[in-house]
Amino acid sequence: MSHQDKKLNIFLSGDNFFVWDASDVRRIREEFRIVGTLVGCLPRAPRQNVQLGLPLQLMKEEVHLLSEKGYADIVEIVYKESDVTKFQHDISTSYSAQVDLFKQERRDEMKRKLPDIIEGKKKKRNKLLEDRQKNGEVIDETDFDKPIELDPDTVDIPNIHEEQMLIQLHTVPIYRNKEYKKVNLQYPETEEEILKYNVYKYFWELGHYITCGMKFGGDYLVYPGDPSRFHSFFVVVCKGYNEEMSALDIITMGRLGTTVKKTVVICSLDDRCQVCSTSLQWTSIS
Secondary structure: OOOOOOOOEEEEEEEEEEEOHHHHHHHHHHHHOOOOOEEEEEEOOOOOOOOOEEEEEHHHHHHHHHOOOOOOEEEEEEEHHHHHHHHHHHHHHHHHHHHHHHHHHHHHHHHHHHHHHHHHHHHHHHHHHHHHHHHHOOOOOHHHOOOOOOOOHHOOOOOOOHOOOOOOOOOOOOOOOOEEOOOOOOOOOOHHHHHHHHOOOOOOHOEEEEEEEEEHHHOEEEEEOOOOOOOEEEEEEEEOOOOOOOOOOHHHHHHHHHHHEEEEEEEEEEEOOEEEEEEEEEOOOO
């Protein structure tokens, strides 16, 4: 089986679906027009969330489409007890090393700023002595000039909390003796899921790229090409075929489309399970 014909592995973790292999992520986007969302930290910039990397998280609609078309398998890693023990040991070892590194860096910083720290402590002490003098207490004037001794190597520095430690995210499975088991995705089940999946599939089969439309007030955003090169044309809103809509709802969606400069498309499933759509566009009254 060639690389092009090889099925992709989509990993189930809890209720989420991930693709970890960079070549699979590229293939999903270029061959199958599935975009997904990168949710991982970049190795060289882990403490930011503007630019993200592997893994790629997929919506259920995307996962089911890839599985239904025979492009991918949904799998779950079966970990042995020895794998779990090794993972917990690695986490504990990493945490201990990070605690030692954190304390050493704090001590090095204290040594660099030691004159400023001592000066600050001296000012704070003298301020307390002055307050005691104002309250009538007799203070020896030599107490104001006593030196403050501080040895950074003896300062008790608290540990960092475990939730603050850095976690290494591997881009490939690190446990070579791994086993996969296929998972049957129970989707779509509800009427809403059936509606949304059929609408998603309808636009995908027309050759479009589809992403989540939540940030634009809809269910999906539909692009004529790769979202990295094109703006979306449509905001898709899924509604039941017999669901009532008030004039205010229509006006709201029309205004939404005008504001974001996109066409709002209301989609439903008719009695024959065929997708029917209606577009909303604002026009001036002459």
